[in-house]
Amino acid sequence: MGEPAGRPDAPGAGHVLGVDSGGSGLRIAVARADDPEARPLALRTSDEPVRTGPAGIDAEHLLSQLLPAAAELAREAGADGFTAGCVGAAGMATLGEELRTRLPGALATAFGVRRLALAADAVTAYAGALGQRPGAVVAAGTGMIALGTDLTPEGGWRRADGWGHLLGDCGGGAWIGRAGLEAALRAYDGRPGGSAALLARAEAVFGPVTGLPGALYPRPDRPAVLASFAPEVARCATGDDAVALGILRAAAGHVADAAAAVCPPGSGTTVACTGGLFAMGEPLLTPLRAALAERLPEARATLPAGSPLDGSLTIAAALSRDRLTLPVDRKLLQITRPAPG
């Protein structure tokens, strides 16, 4: 901040680096620092998710993929290093300690990065969906979290759910899939709340249901296994199965509850839903529109403008131009200003 314009490291000069690290892999892109929309000039994706070890997200594993990809992207975009960067990662708030320690120095040394944002994936999802506008964003895939802000420093970020598959993530993919499998087993047992259609789909996907506990419990990725059944719930809802329709109506209610808990007050506030869950389409979106209209009658539901990777570039470009207005917060969005190595 405050460097005179025109120097090579002046705010706004050059290019910025955006990173989105999640359960399905790593996405990296470059944008011009002076592009207000921070459109990606070039990008790389890796389908090897960054490992999490006993010390949290493995910084070495992230850097081993990030440094060579970022060097290629710099060449491709004609960039002489990066003035600023943003790394968004799933688990940043609770598992990001090693990233906070290692990344700023490593990126300063390799690319002259002078300002680096370390963001929870919910924050890059927010910035991708709404940019730097106030509002609320629900990010849902296997899990579900809602984040909102009125952009005032005292308001900060409001967060709801995102507690994981045993404590919450209500209405997310694992929640929907789990409810669908429970309904399948209720039908098998002859208990109330069962669905023969969901039982048929469960057997088609997993084989005889007596084998389901053995197929699920030993797996380390139980939430993903549960979430893999969510599209089958949508399929049964499309076929007018009452139990499946009820599950998706309840899921939509939970998602809208989380949005309402974080949405800043006032008319015309923007609410966006982003993430893989919503690819399920109308079986979920129809009850979700109804639930949002009921709980947030004054808000305006919009489509997300972009992805978490777009959000990461937006934050990096804003940081580079001294225009970051999203709330800064030790866990959700931390800014570091490393000295060059």
Add this chain to the structure above:
Amino acid sequence: MGEPAGRPDAPGAGHVLGVDSGGSGLRIAVARADDPEARPLALRTSDEPVRTGPAGIDAEHLLSQLLPAAAELAREAGADGFTAGCVGAAGMATLGEELRTRLPGALATAFGVRRLALAADAVTAYAGALGQRPGAVVAAGTGMIALGTDLTPEGGWRRADGWGHLLGDCGGGAWIGRAGLEAALRAYDGRPGGSAALLARAEAVFGPVTGLPGALYPRPDRPAVLASFAPEVARCATGDDAVALGILRAAAGHVADAAAAVCPPGSGTTVACTGGLFAMGEPLLTPLRAALAERLPEARATLPAGSPLDGSLTIAAALSRDRLTLPVDRKLLQITRPAPG
């Protein structure tokens, strides 16, 4: 069967061995084979649960505890070996392969056991609660399973739930505790369905709730951690917390649904609830009596006559006297007649 009476290995002569192996340890007892009530003459308990390995329940680990304890019990009861035995174990249906292979020979060699029953813990719970009468038994602790039979060979066992904490066990300890923690986090987030009282108890037990995911997800015994919060839900219900009352009412409904799914038809059928969950007392038992009366108006709810260890002795004594009338079934109750070693 068919051996002439009076020979030393005649049915009904001598003593029988009963074993109950579960998550909290191993219980072993001896009874006289000709005691129709199979009352324990002597017993041993070990608080070291039998290990489960990649090949299922570890037969070697079970035998290393069982053989010396059974030898002591034989001396104590003045028994010259055992004519029959029953080993009931949690996970017998799915993880009992090594026990099926190893136990019959080992117990024949050590104690002359000629008839051995290998039973799922739900079956020994049934036999402990109702003996060899037709009816339905709900066994609930961390998990929840219901088992019923009309004692006809074609009817066999009917089983409901018992699918584990992600797929069912609806109304069991982990289910109640999980629902209580979700309600605590709803209050923390400002989402509907929250309970300030449960939030206060969650913080008293686990510390600040932001640390709850980190305290729960890395644990291998997640269901037990969840179930450890169930008594706090009962405590809040006693204090008239509406959310806690609602959770226990729903749990009672699920337990009664499972009982109704397995209960043989007809008036006066006996239904018993057994297991540690019911030690919670009136906060659960009051809505449970109401739910059972609604779903099974013609059935008679009774207290369990005895424990799963009593059930194991009941099965062993019946087997010894050729009087076993409970349904035999490859997974739930298997009878082996080993040749002496």
